[in-house]
Amino acid sequence: MSLTGTPFFLLTVAFLIAATVALLLLWNRVPGPGALRWGGRTGLALLSQFAAVVMVLVYVNNSMGPFYESWADLFGDSGQAQLxxxxxxxxxxxxxxxxxxxxxxxxxxxxxxxxxxxxxxxxxxxxxxxxxxxxxxxxxxxxxxxxxxxxxxxxxxxxxxxxxxxxxxxxxxxxxxxxxxxxxxxxxxxxxxxxxxxxxxxxxxxxxxxxxxxxxxxxxxxxxxxxxxxxxxxxxxxxxxxxxxxxxxxxxxxxxxxxxxxxxxxxxxxxxxxxxxxxxxxxxxxxxxxxxxxxxxxxxxxxxxxxxxxxxxxxxxxxxxxxxxxxxxxxxxxxxxxxxxxxxxxxxxxxxxxxxxxxxxxxxx
Incomplete structure (x- = not known):
């Protein structure tokens, strides 16, 4: 899936929606003792924040750049040279x-x-x-x-x-x-x-x-x-x-x-x-x-x-x-x-x- 393609951006939007829904539905349903419940809630909150950051970064990359055109470009895989x-x-x-x-x-x-x-x-x-x-x-x-x-x-x-x-x-x-x-x-x-x-x-x-x-x-x-x-x-x-x-x-x-x-x-x-x-x-x-x-x-x-x-x-x-x-x-x-x-x-x-x-x-x- 292309880093700059619409399908990947829509996937990040879906990921954000799913993470936000999970946060709202599971906030009061995390089982276990108090420390475990708060740990689970913190994890849900961080997951939703991570999803939001990923979506925004992908949007910025696509609309203002792209600064990174491909996955290889993002991770620095430029391949090998041959003269x-x-x-x-x-x-x-x-x-x-x-x-x-x-x-x-x-x-x-x-x-x-x-x-x-x-x-x-x-x-x-x-x-x-x-x-x-x-x-x-x-x-x-x-x-x-x-x-x-x-x-x-x-x-x-x-x-x-x-x-x-x-x-x-x-x-x-x-x-x-x-x-x-x-x-x-x-x-x-x-x-x-x-x-x-x-x-x-x-x-x-x-x-x-x-x-x-x-x-x-x-x-x-x-x-x-x-x-x-x-x-x-x-x-x-x-x-x-x-x-x-x-x-x-x-x-x-x-x-x-x-x-x-x-x-x-x-x-x-x-x-x-x-x-x-x-x-x-x-x-x-x-x-x-x-x-x-x-x-x-x-x-x-x-x-x-x-x-x-x-x-x-x-x-x-x-x-x-x-x-x-x-x-x-x-x-x-x-x-x-x-x-x-x-x-x-x-x-x-x-x-x-x-x-x-x-x-x-x-x-x-």
């Missing part, structure tokens, strides 16, 4: 993985939302993570057999999961509709693991000495792995990055620090300063990973364009967006996107896709 395919990319007789799609050095398995998924180890960062790749229909069209495609890297929040882009965010469905309307060009979308330390410790989208090289994984390894396995256009002018929440901060931070990799970045409800304790405890590292400070103090700013989106009901996301755009000396196609209503929600970020994807498409041609 090379010793079979030469051919399924072996008797293999359990007969549905794998082979591209270059990685083995991709079908995922929902039209995406495929593979595990990888970053050669530069040594980070173990997943890649979820969505290919436009044109990729398999013989008429496009010699065509290379631009790429957009998609980043989730913290806690969060790259699967969300093809689940609740439904980015593949949105891309298909926008291509049919002629509003976007065919692009490859790739959502890599952002939370390389799991969903309990924020790695902060930074290279942290002795801990993890998240920035290297996202800005060097992921582009290299995607380019090695798919027909991608080369050069930063054909690559963009987009994220929501912590991933939005990360998208801008990567574009600012790796303008030779990403030319365009989209921030959906992002912020400008690092918030991860592993980063903020080191003042120099925190300053180096503050895109606002980096841009403001740069003698020559990187050649990047930014789409900054925020909601007036979502803290200071609009103020942060305005501040960041305000320090750009040559804003070019950079834009501010705001809405009056909506909090820090997947529904808000999804509603921005019809604007964000065409903007990205125009920047990475």
């Amino acid at each position: 090379s395919d010793p079979t030469g990319g051919k399924p072996q007789p008797g293999s359990a993985d007969q549905t794998a799609v082979h591209h270059g050095t990685l083995r991709f398995r079908p995922f929902h939302g039209g995406a495929v998924q593979a595990e990888a180890v970053g050669p530069a960062s040594q980070v173990r993570g997943s890649l979820y790749v969505w290919l436009p229909p044109q990729y398999q069209d013989p008429a496009y057999a010699n065509t290379d495609f631009p790429v957009v890297e998609l980043l989730s929040g913290f806690p969060g999961s790259p699967q969300t882009w093809f689940g609740s965010m439904a980015v593949g469905k949105e891309m298909t509709a926008l291509m049919a309307q002629g509003k976007v060009q065919p692009m490859i979308l790739v959502a890599p693991t952002l939370n390389v330390l799991g969903n309990t410790v924020d790695a902060g989208c930074a290279d942290i000495p002795g801990v993890a090289r998240t920035a290297t994984w996202l800005a060097r390894d992921v582009p290299a792995l995607v380019a090695a396995n798919f027909r991608t256009q080369r050069g930063a002018r054909h690559w963009g990055v987009m994220g929501y929440s912590a991933g939005a901060y990360c998208a801008v931070n990567l574009a600012v620090h790796y303008p030779g990799v990403f030319h365009a970045a989209v921030s959906l409800s992002g912020y400008n300063a690092p918030s991860a304790g592993l980063v903020t405890r080191n003042p120099a590292l925190a300053r180096a990973n503050n895109p606002y400070l980096v841009l403001r103090s740069a003698r020559k700013q990187p050649d990047v364009v930014l789409l900054m989106a925020g909601s007036l009901q979502d803290g200071d996301t609009v103020a942060a967006a305005k501040a960041l755009l305000g320090v750009l000396r040559h804003p070019g196609a950079s834009r501010l996107l705001t809405v009056a209503q909506g909090g820090h929600l997947v529904s808000v970020w999804h509603n921005w896709l019809p604007v964000a994807l065409p903007w990205l498409s125009a920047q990475v041609r």
Whole structure:
């Protein structure tokens, strides 16, 4: 049963109702001496409270995230990584993985939302993570057999999961509709693991000495792995990055620090300063990973364009967006996107896709 599916949420509601009914019916019917009766009543009360907490957590996860897309994501089971395919990319007789799609050095398995998924180890960062790749229909069209495609890297929040882009965010469905309307060009979308330390410790989208090289994984390894396995256009002018929440901060931070990799970045409800304790405890590292400070103090700013989106009901996301755009000396196609209503929600970020994807498409041609 899916962690984020309606059946599981309804099961938690039924569990709460059953626990509450049991509390009311059995309160005065617990047998035994006084201590045992009060122990039983306490257990019934705790059970009902536990049921209520579980239901609320599932509701929050489904409506505001999902922060955890699957049971494996919740319990930290990310699987094992594999960089090379010793079979030469051919399924072996008797293999359990007969549905794998082979591209270059990685083995991709079908995922929902039209995406495929593979595990990888970053050669530069040594980070173990997943890649979820969505290919436009044109990729398999013989008429496009010699065509290379631009790429957009998609980043989730913290806690969060790259699967969300093809689940609740439904980015593949949105891309298909926008291509049919002629509003976007065919692009490859790739959502890599952002939370390389799991969903309990924020790695902060930074290279942290002795801990993890998240920035290297996202800005060097992921582009290299995607380019090695798919027909991608080369050069930063054909690559963009987009994220929501912590991933939005990360998208801008990567574009600012790796303008030779990403030319365009989209921030959906992002912020400008690092918030991860592993980063903020080191003042120099925190300053180096503050895109606002980096841009403001740069003698020559990187050649990047930014789409900054925020909601007036979502803290200071609009103020942060305005501040960041305000320090750009040559804003070019950079834009501010705001809405009056909506909090820090997947529904808000999804509603921005019809604007964000065409903007990205125009920047990475």
